[in-house]
Amino acid sequence: DAGVIQSPRHEVTEMGQEVTLRCKLISGHNSLFWYRQTMMRGLELLIYFNNNVPIDDSGMPEDRFSAKMPNASFSTLKIQPSEPRDSAVYFCASSFLRAGANVLTFGAGSRLTVL
Amino acid sequence: AQKITQTQPGMFVQEKEAVTLDCTYDTSDQSYGLFWYKQPSSGEMIFLIYQGSYDEQNATEGRYSLNFQKARKSANLVISASQLGDSAMYFCAMRDPPRGDKIIFGKGTRLHILP
Numbered sequence: 001d002a003g004v005i006q007s008p009r010h011e012v013t014e015m016g017q018e019v020t021l022r023c024k025l026i027s028g029h030n031s032l033f034w035y036r037q038t039m040m041r042g043l044e045l046l047i048y049f050n051n052n053v054p055i056d057d058s059g060m061p062e063d064r065f066s067a068k069m070p071n072a073s074f075s076t077l078k079i080q081p082s083e084p085r086d087s088a089v090y091f092c093a094s095s096f097l098r099a100g101a102n103v104l105t106f107g108a109g110s111r112l113t114v115l
Numbered sequence: 116a117q118k119i120t121q122t123q124p125g126m127f128v129q130e131k132e133a134v135t136l137d138c139t140y141d142t143s144d145q146s147y148g149l150f151w152y153k154q155p156s157s158g159e160m161i162f163l164i165y166q167g168s169y170d171e172q173n174a175t176e177g178r179y180s181l182n183f184q185k186a187r188k189s190a191n192l193v194i195s196a197s198q199l200g201d202s203a204m205y206f207c208a209m210r211d212p213p214r215g216d217k218i219i220f221g222k223g224t225r226l227h228i229l230p
Protein backbone atom coordinates (compact mmCIF):
# COMPACT_ATOMS: atom_id res chain seq x y z
CA ASP A 1 0.00 0.00 0.00
CA ALA A 2 1.69 3.18 -1.23
CA GLY A 3 -0.56 5.48 0.77
CA VAL A 4 -2.16 8.65 -0.55
CA ILE A 5 0.01 10.06 -3.31
CA GLN A 6 0.06 13.76 -4.14
CA SER A 7 1.80 15.53 -6.97
CA PRO A 8 3.57 17.80 -7.44
CA ARG A 9 5.23 18.03 -4.03
CA HIS A 10 6.38 21.56 -4.75
CA GLU A 11 5.15 24.07 -7.31
CA VAL A 12 6.29 27.60 -7.91
CA THR A 13 4.29 29.57 -10.43
CA GLU A 14 3.53 33.10 -11.42
CA MET A 15 0.33 34.94 -10.69
CA GLY A 16 -2.29 34.27 -13.33
CA GLN A 17 -1.08 30.80 -14.23
CA GLU A 18 -3.22 27.69 -13.94
CA VAL A 19 -2.24 25.20 -11.22
CA THR A 20 -3.38 21.58 -11.07
CA LEU A 21 -2.76 19.48 -7.99
CA ARG A 22 -3.27 15.73 -8.15
CA CYS A 23 -4.18 13.08 -5.63
CA LYS A 24 -4.34 9.29 -5.80
CA LEU A 25 -6.43 7.67 -3.10
CA ILE A 26 -5.62 4.50 -1.21
CA SER A 27 -7.18 1.52 -2.95
CA GLY A 28 -10.58 0.74 -1.39
CA HIS A 29 -11.07 4.15 0.15
CA ASN A 30 -14.27 5.93 -0.85
CA SER A 31 -13.97 9.38 0.77
CA LEU A 32 -11.64 12.12 -0.40
CA PHE A 33 -10.93 15.42 1.35
CA TRP A 34 -8.94 18.44 0.14
CA TYR A 35 -7.47 20.75 2.79
CA ARG A 36 -5.40 23.91 2.60
CA GLN A 37 -2.89 24.76 5.35
CA THR A 38 -1.53 28.24 6.05
CA MET A 39 0.00 29.80 9.14
CA MET A 40 -2.84 32.29 9.46
CA ARG A 41 -5.84 30.04 8.88
CA GLY A 42 -4.59 26.60 9.86
CA LEU A 43 -6.11 23.55 8.13
CA GLU A 44 -9.15 24.57 6.13
CA LEU A 45 -11.45 22.02 4.54
CA LEU A 46 -11.97 23.00 0.91
CA ILE A 47 -14.14 20.18 -0.43
CA TYR A 48 -14.86 16.53 0.14
CA PHE A 49 -16.27 13.65 -1.88
CA ASN A 50 -18.01 10.43 -0.93
CA ASN A 51 -18.09 7.73 -3.62
CA ASN A 52 -16.89 10.24 -6.24
CA VAL A 53 -19.72 12.66 -5.47
CA PRO A 54 -18.92 16.13 -4.09
CA ILE A 55 -20.74 16.45 -0.76
CA ASP A 56 -19.69 19.86 0.51
CA ASP A 57 -17.69 22.47 -1.38
CA SER A 58 -18.53 25.38 0.91
CA GLY A 59 -14.88 25.77 1.82
CA MET A 60 -13.75 26.43 -1.74
CA PRO A 61 -12.62 30.06 -1.55
CA GLU A 62 -14.00 31.25 -4.85
CA ASP A 63 -14.76 30.31 -8.42
CA ARG A 64 -11.08 30.17 -9.27
CA PHE A 65 -10.94 26.85 -7.41
CA SER A 66 -12.44 23.65 -8.76
CA ALA A 67 -12.08 19.99 -7.82
CA LYS A 68 -13.00 16.80 -9.62
CA MET A 69 -13.00 13.06 -9.07
CA PRO A 70 -13.06 11.51 -12.53
CA ASN A 71 -12.82 8.02 -11.02
CA ALA A 72 -12.76 6.27 -7.65
CA SER A 73 -9.01 6.51 -7.20
CA PHE A 74 -8.03 9.95 -8.47
CA SER A 75 -8.81 13.61 -7.83
CA THR A 76 -7.60 16.97 -9.03
CA LEU A 77 -7.73 20.44 -7.51
CA LYS A 78 -7.38 23.24 -10.02
CA ILE A 79 -6.74 26.92 -9.41
CA GLN A 80 -7.23 29.23 -12.37
CA PRO A 81 -5.99 31.91 -12.38
CA SER A 82 -3.68 31.58 -9.40
CA GLU A 83 -2.96 34.49 -7.04
CA PRO A 84 -0.21 35.04 -4.43
CA ARG A 85 -2.74 34.56 -1.61
CA ASP A 86 -3.25 30.98 -2.82
CA SER A 87 0.25 30.12 -1.60
CA ALA A 88 -0.18 27.30 0.92
CA VAL A 89 0.30 23.60 1.47
CA TYR A 90 -2.55 21.62 -0.05
CA PHE A 91 -3.30 18.23 1.46
CA CYS A 92 -5.57 15.53 0.20
CA ALA A 93 -6.70 12.77 2.53
CA SER A 94 -8.73 9.64 1.96
CA SER A 95 -10.66 7.25 4.16
CA PHE A 96 -13.05 4.34 4.04
CA LEU A 97 -16.42 5.73 5.00
CA ARG A 98 -18.19 3.43 7.43
CA ALA A 99 -19.92 3.55 10.77
CA GLY A 100 -17.52 4.40 13.54
CA ALA A 101 -14.10 5.84 12.98
CA ASN A 102 -13.49 7.43 9.62
CA VAL A 103 -9.76 7.88 10.01
CA LEU A 104 -8.18 10.07 7.39
CA THR A 105 -4.90 9.08 5.77
CA PHE A 106 -3.12 12.15 4.47
CA GLY A 107 -0.86 12.60 1.51
CA ALA A 108 2.48 14.34 1.95
CA GLY A 109 1.04 17.64 0.69
CA SER A 110 1.70 19.92 -2.26
CA ARG A 111 3.47 23.15 -1.38
CA LEU A 112 2.30 25.89 -3.73
CA THR A 113 4.05 29.23 -4.09
CA VAL A 114 2.46 31.84 -6.34
CA LEU A 115 4.74 34.76 -7.13
CA ALA B 116 -22.28 25.12 13.17
CA GLN B 117 -19.43 22.78 13.93
CA LYS B 118 -16.44 24.31 15.64
CA ILE B 119 -13.17 23.03 17.12
CA THR B 120 -11.20 25.24 19.51
CA GLN B 121 -7.63 24.71 20.63
CA THR B 122 -6.76 27.53 23.01
CA GLN B 123 -3.03 26.79 23.47
CA PRO B 124 -1.05 28.05 20.49
CA GLY B 125 2.19 26.78 22.03
CA MET B 126 3.45 24.78 25.00
CA PHE B 127 6.85 24.02 26.48
CA VAL B 128 7.17 20.86 28.56
CA GLN B 129 10.12 19.12 30.19
CA GLU B 130 11.00 15.71 28.83
CA LYS B 131 9.39 12.79 30.70
CA GLU B 132 6.57 14.94 32.04
CA ALA B 133 2.94 14.31 31.10
CA VAL B 134 1.28 16.76 28.72
CA THR B 135 -2.35 17.72 28.28
CA LEU B 136 -3.39 19.45 25.07
CA ASP B 137 -6.80 21.10 25.24
CA CYS B 138 -9.60 20.75 22.72
CA THR B 139 -13.20 21.87 22.94
CA TYR B 140 -15.81 21.35 20.28
CA ASP B 141 -19.25 22.56 19.44
CA THR B 142 -21.93 20.54 17.72
CA SER B 143 -25.64 20.06 18.16
CA ASP B 144 -25.49 16.49 16.91
CA GLN B 145 -25.46 13.43 19.18
CA SER B 146 -23.36 11.25 16.88
CA TYR B 147 -19.86 12.48 16.12
CA GLY B 148 -16.22 11.46 16.33
CA LEU B 149 -13.11 13.18 17.62
CA PHE B 150 -9.54 12.71 16.40
CA TRP B 151 -6.06 13.89 17.20
CA TYR B 152 -3.34 14.20 14.58
CA LYS B 153 0.36 15.02 14.94
CA GLN B 154 2.29 17.07 12.40
CA PRO B 155 6.08 16.98 12.90
CA SER B 156 8.34 19.57 11.31
CA SER B 157 8.63 17.33 8.25
CA GLY B 158 4.99 18.20 7.50
CA GLU B 159 3.20 14.87 7.31
CA MET B 160 -0.07 14.36 9.19
CA ILE B 161 -0.05 11.36 11.52
CA PHE B 162 -3.23 9.91 13.07
CA LEU B 163 -2.91 9.38 16.83
CA ILE B 164 -6.24 8.52 18.41
CA TYR B 165 -10.02 8.43 17.88
CA GLN B 166 -13.01 8.74 20.23
CA GLY B 167 -16.63 8.16 19.20
CA SER B 168 -19.34 10.17 20.93
CA TYR B 169 -21.04 6.99 22.14
CA ASP B 170 -17.86 5.36 23.44
CA GLU B 171 -18.12 5.07 27.20
CA GLN B 172 -14.43 4.47 27.81
CA ASN B 173 -11.74 7.03 27.07
CA ALA B 174 -9.66 5.98 24.07
CA THR B 175 -6.04 5.00 24.64
CA GLU B 176 -3.22 4.24 22.19
CA GLY B 177 0.11 3.56 23.84
CA ARG B 178 1.30 6.79 25.50
CA TYR B 179 -1.69 8.69 24.12
CA SER B 180 -5.07 8.91 25.80
CA LEU B 181 -8.08 11.05 25.11
CA ASN B 182 -9.80 12.62 28.10
CA PHE B 183 -13.37 12.76 26.78
CA GLN B 184 -15.80 14.87 28.81
CA LYS B 185 -19.00 14.88 26.79
CA ALA B 186 -21.00 17.26 28.99
CA ARG B 187 -18.23 19.82 28.81
CA LYS B 188 -17.66 19.12 25.08
CA SER B 189 -13.97 18.63 25.62
CA ALA B 190 -11.60 16.04 24.16
CA ASN B 191 -8.15 16.71 25.59
CA LEU B 192 -5.14 14.70 24.46
CA VAL B 193 -2.88 13.39 27.20
CA ILE B 194 0.65 12.29 26.38
CA SER B 195 2.31 10.39 29.20
CA ALA B 196 6.08 10.42 29.72
CA SER B 197 6.82 12.91 26.94
CA GLN B 198 9.80 12.36 24.64
CA LEU B 199 11.85 14.72 22.49
CA GLY B 200 10.23 13.18 19.41
CA ASP B 201 6.84 14.40 20.62
CA SER B 202 7.79 17.96 19.64
CA ALA B 203 5.33 18.77 16.86
CA MET B 204 2.08 20.49 15.98
CA TYR B 205 -1.01 18.71 17.30
CA PHE B 206 -4.45 19.05 15.76
CA CYS B 207 -7.83 18.13 17.18
CA ALA B 208 -10.52 17.27 14.62
CA MET B 209 -14.19 16.39 14.57
CA ARG B 210 -16.23 14.20 12.25
CA ASP B 211 -19.92 14.99 12.01
CA PRO B 212 -21.85 12.11 10.37
CA PRO B 213 -25.22 13.87 10.24
CA ARG B 214 -23.52 16.52 8.14
CA GLY B 215 -22.21 14.09 5.57
CA ASP B 216 -19.14 13.06 7.53
CA LYS B 217 -17.49 16.43 7.26
CA ILE B 218 -14.18 16.47 9.16
CA ILE B 219 -12.88 19.81 10.40
CA PHE B 220 -9.71 20.69 12.31
CA GLY B 221 -8.77 23.09 15.07
CA LYS B 222 -5.91 25.56 14.59
CA GLY B 223 -3.47 23.36 16.44
CA THR B 224 -1.08 23.51 19.40
CA ARG B 225 2.68 23.56 18.90
CA LEU B 226 4.34 21.39 21.53
CA HIS B 227 8.02 21.78 22.41
CA ILE B 228 9.63 19.10 24.57
CA LEU B 229 12.68 20.39 26.42
CA PRO B 230 15.63 18.09 27.26
